[in-house]
Amino acid sequence: MLERSFTVDVLKVVAAQLIVWHHFSAYGPMSDTLYVMWPHWMDGLYEHARLAVQIFLVVGGYLAAQSVMNKPIQQPFVHITKRYLRLAPFYVLALTLITFAVAVSRLTIHESWLPTEPTPLQFLAHALLLHDVLGFEALSSGVWYVAVDFQLYALLIVLCYLLQTTNYRRLSVAVAVLCVASMWQFNRVHELDIWAIYFFCAYGLGVLAAWAKRSKFDMAVFGVTALMAVGALWLEFRLRLCLALVTAVWLVIKPTGMVHWTPMKRVVHRLSNSAYVLFLTHFGVIVLFSDIWNKSRFYDPYTAFALTGFAWLCSVGLGLFLHEKAEVPIHHWVSHHSKQLFLRFSH
Template sequence: MLERSLTVDVLKVVAAQLIVWHHFSAYGPMADTMTLVWPALMEWLYRYARLAVQVFLVVGGYLAAQSVMHKSIQHPIISIAKRYLRLVPFYVFALVLISLVVAMSRDAIHASWLPSEPTVWQFLAHGLLMHDLLGFEALSSGAWYVAIDFQLYALLIVLCHALHTETNKRLSIAVALLCVTSMWQFNRVDELDIWAIYFFAAYGLGVLAAWAKRSTFEAQVFWVTALLAVGALWFEYRTRLSLALLSAVWLVIKPKGMVHWTPMKRVVHRLSNSAYVLFLIHFGAIVLFSAMWNNSHFYDPHMAFALTSFAWLCCVGMGLFLHEKVEVPIHHWVAHKTKPLFARLTR
């Protein structure tokens, strides 16, 4: 296995934990209690830890680009459908789980961040990954990312289908132009943050980073794009874009090498594999532990920190468990059931 795979694992694990802690700092009475003693820490987690999602976007683009690197996309609709079926089954499972936890905790939590009781149409909009586009309230803190990831992947597949050639020069240039356009224009318009084009600045950098070592030309495309990203930052500095740029550059310059597997590296690999599940289910843990805190009538900030740390460990453990016992089996079952259908459609 390449060293870069370990690098991707580390980036995913660190980013996932930062996002979880950001949400612990943003929601719940324990966060309010901890702010009394550690205001600077809680402010940092709230303002900056959320930027780790940019690392997820870069890595998402990097992995998606690797998956299509050595093949032409003959049936884009089928590729997009497979991605949908890869993302949505566990996503719906997580939403059902979180909705049940919210329903059980509603009497103990009276706060604006708690989602309202879902309607059928709201749940359907989530299942179709269109809740933001249709103006429905999110049922979980991670719902928006799943929809954006799907939009970005679909856009990449369409580009690969339309512009694929033997040299891939047209495709690389098109991705770079779309990435630069996002950096200089669309990423600066906050109202567009429900559309893929807003996030393509980071995602596109990940795509170009994956392709950079495929040929000298594509390496040049990446570095020109990176230079234009620096120009975009000079024009209007955005911490999120600078973090995305640094992540993409690191993925390009990190040398190849063989991984000598150790127990610690295997743990990192498992945590990386379960990052998607962790991202989806941790909001339910925040709701559950917030309800427990309110019912217990604790007020000590140190107790709040201890309970939050325990809740975080529970999230990590639940992520590992649900990935292996629920997500993977669901994915295999769905892939097995849909394989004959996709085979007939591609004849």
């Protein structure tokens, strides 16, 4: 299990860094300056680095499936509420910090990518993870993913609750059917990209990958689903689905076993733990450094490259710091104070 955990850590760290660099290529005056000197590199970051979201989706499904594997779901509302309380508190804090960063930088940044000043209703919709569904403008990059991740987890919990049996075969087949339906149909309809069903092709592959070594039946279910994914790629090739399939297959074939925890592997583990915080907060760093760039009136691409690299290091450092000093304490506080409430629902 330790070996597989390290594999997941590596996937999360790589995906998180790619997403950060995708946003550095998409937003801010520094990216415009870099584009003048290195257009192909910037285009590549913009077009391809964002595909790393598929890795997050597969890993998210994989971890969620491990947390419910062979465990009967008696109170789905409790599980879903716990997930919301795991995601939302720091998410709201991050949005507050980013809103402040945007307000500070509004006088120097006049680009369309800068969010407008939020209304109370807009902020509430974000806090409830309903901003896309209700048609509100996003207050930060990547907030759509948090909402979709919550939808996907809730869908999995409901499936577990409705279809759990002593051998769990019906549940595995249902996940596979929904995953294939997403691959072949729903994932091809871009208007559905605010709903869980659009992304369940990747998330479902992660779920089935986690269950694959539970039994020969589950391995067969994963194998058939993977073949159906190849068929879906033949029907309409999508690089995002291809990456999701490769990630899921890698999680299945990667051998388990003990791992020697070197200092480098511990660093990777810490970066993996802080990936959620990095994902939520780096946009604020981009905003503040864009403000600095505009005020400095620099125009040199090499200066832009150096400052972007420094901003990236600041983003990673801020992620590590806020994970330890904010996310973990907030999570412990919320878990402690909500424990009695969940016990009441369980009886």
